Amino acid sequence: MHRALFHLSLSIVLLSTIIAKAQAQGPITWKEATANGYTYKYVSGDPMKTRFYTLKNGLTVMLTVNQKEPRLFTLMGVRTGSNNDPSTHTGLAHYLEHMLFKGTDKYGSLDWAKEKPLLDKIEDLYEKYNKTTDPDARKEIYAEIDRTSGEAAKYAIAQEYDKLMAEMGADNTNAHTWVDETVYQEDIPSTSIDKFLAVQSERYRFPVFRLFHTELEAVYEEKNRGLDNDGWKINEALMGELFKKHNYGQQTTIGTIEHLKNPSLKEIRKYYDTYYVPNNLCLVFAGDFNPDEVIAKIDKAFAYMKSKPVTPYTSAPEAPIAEPKILEVWGPTTERVQFGFRTPANNTRDALVLDLISSILSNGKAGLIDLNINQQQKMLGGFCGMNQMKDYGVFLMGGTPKQGQTLDEVKQLLLDQLELLKQGKYDEQLVTSIINNTKKDLVSGMEGNSNRANTLMDLYIGRRDWKEVVSYTNDLSSIKRAEIIAVANKYLQNNFVAIYKRKGEDKSILKVEKPSITPIEVNREAISPFVKNVNEMAENSVKPLFLDYNKDFSRGKLDKSDVFAVKNEDNNLFRLYYRFNMGDYNNKKLSLAASYISLLGTDKASAEDIKKQFYQIACSYNVNVGKEEMTISLEGLQENFEKAVTLMENVIRTCKPDEPTLENLKGRMIKSRNDVKGNKGAIMAGLQSYALYGEKNPYNYVLTNEEIKAVKATELTDLMHSLFDYPHDIVYYGPMDNAKLTASLKPKHLMPKTQKLIPAAVKFEPKASARPQVYFADFDMVQAELAWARPLSKGFKPELAPELMVFNEYFGGGMSGLVFSTIRESKALAYSTNARLIAPSKKDEWYRMTAYVGTQADKLPEAVKAMNELINDLPETKKSFNIAKTSIRKSIETDRIINEGKVFSFLNARKLGIDYDIRKSVYDKTSTMTFADLQKMHKEYIANKPFNYAVIGSENKVSKEELAKYGEFHQVKLDDLFGFGAGTESAKP
Numbered sequence: 010m011h012r013a014l015f016h017l018s019l020s021i022v023l024l025s026t027i028i029a030k031a032q033a034q035g036p037i038t039w040k041e042a043t044a045n046g047y048t049y050k051y052v053s054g055d056p057m058k059t060r061f062y063t064l065k066n067g068l069t070v071m072l073t074v075n076q077k078e079p080r081l082f083t084l085m086g087v088r089t090g091s092n093n094d095p096s097t098h099t100g101l102a103h104y105l106e107h108m109l110f111k112g113t114d115k116y117g118s119l120d121w122a123k124e125k126p127l128l129d130k131i132e133d134l135y136e137k138y139n140k141t142t143d144p145d146a147r148k149e150i151y152a153e154i155d156r157t158s159g160e161a162a163k164y165a166i167a168q169e170y171d172k173l174m175a176e177m178g179a180d181n182t183n184a185h186t187w188v189d190e191t192v193y194q195e196d197i198p199s200t201s202i203d204k205f206l207a208v209q210s211e212r213y214r215f216p217v218f219r220l221f222h223t224e225l226e227a228v229y230e231e232k233n234r235g236l237d238n239d240g241w242k243i244n245e246a247l248m249g250e251l252f253k254k255h256n257y258g259q260q261t262t263i264g265t266i267e268h269l270k271n272p273s274l275k276e277i278r279k280y281y282d283t284y285y286v287p288n289n290l291c292l293v294f295a296g297d298f299n300p301d302e303v304i305a306k307i308d309k310a311f312a313y314m315k316s317k318p319v320t321p322y323t324s325a326p327e328a329p330i331a332e333p334k335i336l337e338v339w340g341p342t343t344e345r346v347q348f349g350f351r352t353p354a355n356n357t358r359d360a361l362v363l364d365l366i367s368s369i370l371s372n373g374k375a376g377l378i379d380l381n382i383n384q385q386q387k388m389l390g391g392f393c394g395m396n397q398m399k400d401y402g403v404f405l406m407g408g409t410p411k412q413g414q415t416l417d418e419v420k421q422l423l424l425d426q427l428e429l430l431k432q433g434k435y436d437e438q439l440v441t442s443i444i445n446n447t448k449k450d451l452v453s454g455m456e457g458n459s460n461r462a463n464t465l466m467d468l469y470i471g472r473r474d475w476k477e478v479v480s481y482t483n484d485l486s487s488i489k490r491a492e493i494i495a496v497a498n499k500y501l502q503n504n505f506v507a508i509y510k511r512k513g514e515d516k517s518i519l520k521v522e523k524p525s526i527t528p529i530e531v532n533r534e535a536i537s538p539f540v541k542n543v544n545e546m547a548e549n550s551v552k553p554l555f556l557d558y559n560k561d562f563s564r565g566k567l568d569k570s571d572v573f574a575v576k577n578e579d580n581n582l583f584r585l586y587y588r589f590n591m592g593d594y595n596n597k598k599l600s601l602a603a604s605y606i607s608l609l610g611t612d613k614a615s616a617e618d619i620k621k622q623f624y625q626i627a628c629s630y631n632v633n634v635g636k637e638e639m640t641i642s643l644e645g646l647q648e649n650f651e652k653a654v655t656l657m658e659n660v661i662r663t664c665k666p667d668e669p670t671l672e673n674l675k676g677r678m679i680k681s682r683n684d685v686k687g688n689k690g691a692i693m694a695g696l697q698s699y700a701l702y703g704e705k706n707p708y709n710y711v712l713t714n715e716e717i718k719a720v721k722a723t724e725l726t727d728l729m730h731s732l733f734d735y736p737h738d739i740v741y742y743g744p745m746d747n748a749k750l751t752a753s754l755k756p757k758h759l760m761p762k763t764q765k766l767i768p769a770a771v772k773f774e775p776k777a778s779a780r781p782q783v784y785f786a787d788f789d790m791v792q793a794e795l796a797w798a799r800p801l802s803k804g805f806k807p808e809l810a811p812e813l814m815v816f817n818e819y820f821g822g823g824m825s826g827l828v829f830s831t832i833r834e835s836k837a838l839a840y841s842t843n844a845r846l847i848a849p850s851k852k853d854e855w856y857r858m859t860a861y862v863g864t865q866a867d868k869l870p871e872a873v874k875a876m877n878e879l880i881n882d883l884p885e886t887k888k889s890f891n892i893a894k895t896s897i898r899k900s901i902e903t904d905r906i907i908n909e910g911k912v913f914s915f916l917n918a919r920k921l922g923i924d925y926d927i928r929k930s931v932y933d934k935t936s937t938m939t940f941a942d943l944q945k946m947h948k949e950y951i952a953n954k955p956f957n958y959a960v961i962g963s964e965n966k967v968s969k970e971e972l973a974k975y976g977e978f979h980q981v982k983l984d985d986l987f988g989f990g991a992g993t994e995s996a997k998p
Contacts, residue, residue: 011269013872039476052475053508056452057461060300061475065286069317071465072300075458078201078905079551081296082181082458082702085209086192086466088291089284091257091262092322097478098276100264103186105277109172109193110824113211116539117169117219119532124164128219131157132274138309139271153526161528165219166537167834171824173208173540176220176670177201177433178899181459181822186262190470191299196459198903199297200548201308207543210310218274221580223653223837225272225388226526230792233865233887237330237689237790239340243347243508246336249659251403252504254773254880266406281856287314291469295461300559324400330461339515343684346416347407348423348507352500355397355471362488362496363404365393369493370406370426371434375442375624377426377428377435380617382408383539386673388419388548389680391703399471406499412680416509433490433499438625444486445627449646453879458907466884505506512687514536514789528836533827533886553902557927558915563747568760572739573912583647583743584926585654586911587637588743588916591864594770597712599639602725603632605674616850619660628653630660638850647744654757661729666722675717682714686983689961693794695956695986700784701798701857710771733758742909775800775855781976782957785969786986793869793962796845797860797876801950805852805921811934812946813856814848819893819943820883821845821860827879827889832862838872843864844880852922858951866875866966873958873975880956881917883947885940894935 038053062070064879065947094101114121131154138150174182180196197205235241245261252258253992263269292311294303330351371378371393382391406427408419411987424744429435454460468475474780565572577583591599621628628645630653685691698708712720726846738756741750777800821828821844832842860880862872918924958975960967972978984990 018813025296025499028535032394037476037942038502047301047304052284055475057455057465059465060304063303063509064287064311066314067286067314068311068314069291069469070304070470071293071309072298072303073293073295073461073465074298074300075295075455075461076297077456077907079297079903080458081197081202081294081298082462083195083197083205083295084192084291084293084462084466085213085398086190086291086293086469087193088190088287088289088319088321088470088472089280090186090187090188090190091260091264091492091521092257093260093284094256094260094264095276095279095280096260096269098264098273099260099268100228101260101268101272101277102191103262103264104225104272105182105281106186106191106193107224107228108221108277109212109216111217111219111224112166112169112537113215113217113422115211116537117166117217118537119166119535121164124161124219126309127157127161130216131161131221132218133151135272135274137379140275146236154222155525158220158527159527162531163508163534165485165530165531167220167531167533168537168539168825169540170208170212171534172889172892173543174895175818175822175825176544176899177204178896178903179205179210180369180538180585182899188257190264190466192466194459194462197694198551198899200551200903201899202298202303203971204302204546204548206310207546208307210313210845211539214291214313216281220834221272221274222524222528223529223834225269226837227833227840228263229866231267231271232266232597233791233864234840235263239342239510242338242340242347243510247339247349247508248403250334250336251330251349252327252401254327255400256322257398257401268949276292280604284319286317286319287311288316289319291466293462293465293469294463295458303365314541322781323757325403328490330506333503334506336506336508337511339511341410341512341689342510342687343552344416345407345409345510346420346507347405347510347573348420349396349406350404350501350505352395352397352402352404353726354400355402356473356477359496360395360397360402360420362400362492363500364395364397364445365440365488366430366493366497366501367393367404369430369439370445372446372624374629375444375838376622378423378428380620381426381429384617386411386608386670386677387422388414389424389677389684391419393423397471408570412676412683412956420507426873427501428495431494431501433494436621437490438621440488442621442624443965446523449582449627453644456579457604464639470763476935482566494650498888507514515828517879518720526837529834530664531835533830533884536888545814546823551902551933553928554905554933555929556906556914558909558918558924561911562915565747567739567751567754567758569764570737570739570760571746572741572751572754573915574741574743574745574750575909576746577647577743577908578880581647581648581744582644583741583742584644584743585644586643586740586909587733587879588740588766588954589643589732589737590768591735592635592639592767593710593766594639594707595635595768596728596773597710597716598720598725598728599718601678601712601720602728603634603639605671605722605725606632606664606729607669608670608674609660611659611665611728613659613663614737619656623653623655625650628656630657639765645762650745651753651757654754655918658757661732664726664729666726668722670718671722671725675720678717679714680988682987685987688792692788692983692986693959693961694980696784696786696857697798699981700796700957700959701800702773702780703776704985707773709986710773713988713990715990731765733880734761736764736769740909740912740916770977775857778955778957778976783960783972783976783978785960785964785972785978785980786983788961789963789978790961791865791966792863793960794863795861795864795869795872796947796959797858797880797956798959799858799956801846801854801856801858801954803853805849805854806856807921807923807927807930808849809946810927811931811938812942813848814931815935815938816943816946817845818897819890820879820897822893825889825892826877827884827886827897828860828876831879832872832875836875837866838862838875842872842876844873844876849921851920856950858956864873866962869960869962870971871925880951881953883944885944887940889941891938894938897931898935901928904928962968 045128049062055072060072103849134154142306178198184193246259315898380389388411396403410419562575626649631641698706828844841863866870
């Protein structure tokens with residue numbers, strides 16, 4: 010639940026640049042207006058028409074209306090994070106974030122009068138535990154904490170908040186903590202605003218820290234996951250060296266192991282009382298609502314909050330870094346280098362210039378690093394970006410070496426590009442292109458409520474003035490080469506910290522040990538009077554809106570291709586897709602060809618020139634190859650549609666073979682393949698496919714290294730040149746209608762007289778084993794990860810869709826599902842766990858089930874037992890079942906498939922052999938569905954069936970003898986897993 014420490018916070022810059030049009034119409038100014046008795050401020054020309062309110066108690070409210078669908082995305086942000094953690098209790102802000110999901114004295118409790126004395130006792134026991142150093146005495150105190158927690162849990166209603174939000178029809182219930190912020194998010198139906206405000210105003214009134222020791226164990230697991238994450242190690246080392254005084258470097262968001270082991274509930278309460286006050290809070294609404302009505306409701310709901318002074322975190326100034334500092338971290342993933350320069354606060358002009366500098370160096374398309382390093386394949390991949398925080402920024406650069414390349418060489422290649430910029434050796438047109446592309450990106454981003462809300466929250470947390478942000482567009486346009494050179498030379502000298510990520514065992518890791526925890530009661534059927542009252546609150550009904558595939562988009566023809574178009578009535582952007590029903594299953598060289606073409610030029614332009622041309626017209630194209638489908642997509646400004654289509658078609662049809670470029674690409678690919686063997690996520694994905702399909706499976710159906718080496722450049726370019734000779738559909742979302750689109754495309758998208766036949770696709774059939782099989786891959790890690798896999802039934806059955814959706818919501822549905830409540834909440838066996846049924850994507854494919862637990866290696870037996878009990882014996886909880894049905898129905902009522910999504914919904918339905926919106930069947934049936942219907946499906950397809958297991962962990966921590974108890978044991982070599990070329994290995998423990 011905590012936010013990644015390094016994120017590229019460009020949203021404010023993106024928002025500011027889009028308002029250039031408004032600036033052309035006149036000066037940007039703050040203005041005031043009054044409606045429904047409430048005065049608000051706004052900025053002239055703001056495309057989001059945001060209203061800024063400050064209520065009497067200091068609560069900040071930001072409202073932006075978007076009526077694309079009857080939902081809204083909400084954020085409640087607090088201007089406090091790990092910077093404000095006491096130095097003796099790091100990780101506290103993050104603990105607190107978790108505890109805000111546990112309820113208050115009014116909900117989450119069966120009997121507060123009986124629960125409170127036990128919680129008070131637990132609080133006192135933790136204080137005693139915190140101050141005790143004798144190991145035996147600590148064990149005795151913890152045993153008493155565990156026993157008392159079990160007693161207190163009898164009066165607790167676990168997950169009542171999560172279930173309440175699910176019944177409301179909420180999605181994306183979550184929160185994150187970072188250095189300067191703690192933010193809570195919900196995505197709710199517009200019909201549930203009254204219920205939402207009733208719950209949220211209560212949530213922040215008096216949070217109760219119940220079920221603390223099991224939630225603390227979830228945080229332990231989160232810490233252990235971080236210890237297995239080499240990226241986190243790099244970031245912690247970099248920040249620790251850049252910031253010797255500021256808590257950006259001196260404290261981590263998740264805290265130290267020592268502090269995790271010694272929490273203080275009293276300190277957590279003190280922290281809450283200090284920082285969770287209205288003048289330190291901001292509520293953001295983005296979506297479909299009436300702002301005049303909503304502000305009055307928000308004011309009434311949170312009027313009880315009392316303002317009190319808050320002292321922002323400050324730190325002594327950091328001393329200058331006089332010379333480069335090189336540090337090393339170790340871990341199983343590939344070697345790479347990342348280095349950073351300390352830069353000024355976010356409200357300075359220099360910070361804005363540095364943001365522009367980072368885009369000149371790397372924008373993913375036409376920056377100096379993009380063209381001079383990545384395009385020319387001088388390393389495996391290089392990047393640059395700004396991480397702008399409130400008090401300081403970090404200018405980041407980094408890269409991954411090719412085979413035989415040292416980290417010193419990678420670092421120097423990147424510094425060489427920086428030196429070019431510092432000398433002013435870049436194309437002046439690039440700055441104009443950056444502005445145009447950021448404008449386009451924001452217009453596209455404004456289609457989503459979450460983007461709007463997060464942009465505004467970033468503004469609040471960073472203490473930025475909205476008018477200054479808007480006015481930055483003028484400042485950006487005014488930045489000249491001389492200022493860019495001056496700022497770069499001021500901050501980006503030999504004053505960086507570089508982290509060399511080495512491949513090897515990290516001997517410094519100390520995991521958080523497993524405490525003894527007795528499973529607690531979760532009281533699934535219970536409901537508090539408060540929640541009952543909220544559920545009974547009146548709300549406006551919204552009728553679901555199902556797609557009519559005969560009316561919701563237009564159809565046309567371009568020669569033999571079907572053309573589907575949806576009119577864009579909102580802005581001047583377009584998106585165009587050529588969609589082919591073929592992929593790697595039809596030709597394994599397609600993915601290689603797609604990677605190759607991005608590096609090629611034509612008779613008329615070099616690859617570098619092509620990148621520049623696309624970037625200058627604020628358009629881009631992408632060739633994406635899947636297993637069974639391939640899509641060529643093009644997007645950008647409609648005014649440049651014809652230029653973009655002509656450019657893209659020319660690249661596809663006339664790209665020139667280049668053997669040296671291909672040989673370089675082959676070397677990079679083979680190096681990447683070696684590196685992926687150190688990627689835990691990739692290993693688990695491959696192992697799951699292996700467990701489901703066997704030795705030959707979709708994951709390892711790839712070109713071997715030897716096959717890659719044998720490929721000729723002309724094979725790949727010939728494949729791309731002939732691509733449009735194969736059958737394909739055309740999908741368009743933009744301002745043109747179908748007739749104009751077809752007329753525009755006809756002279757550019759030339760079609761053959763006779764289309765080529767799509768090559769036959771390889772078929773993979775999952776294997777339903779007669780007895781369980783266990784597939785194990787050895788990997789150096791603190792935790793262990795375990796996945797269950799089994800095919801259930803072949804062939805799409807529309808009649809199963811309602812049961813499948815309800816089962817997934819009821820059983821594995823996020824934080825309100827049975828899996829989460831049992832394995833994490835009750836038994837504290839994992840931070841991350843889930844389970845779901847997966848429907849076929851084509852009418853002749855299989856249904857299958859997967860489940861997952863990421864846990865400490867010594868908890869694996871308990872985790873396996875807990876998940877298997879749920880899989881084989883579906884617990885009946887009437888309340889949770891009804892919540893699952895209600896949640897699905899409300900989500901469908903307020904779900905709107907928009908833009909080109911309408912066409913893709915139709916194309917996906919066509920693959921299933923149906924010609925209607927399947928959501929209607931789900932909506933109609935869920936109203937009358939009984940638990941017996943769910944049990945029938947569960948018994949027929951899931952219960953007591955032999956599942957296969959995919960397990961990844963260190964063989965020094967995971968017992969093979971234990972794994973053999975679950976089924977026939979196989980240890981899988983990584984070469985087997987990835988299909989790059991080698992044999993297989995089976996082993997008995």
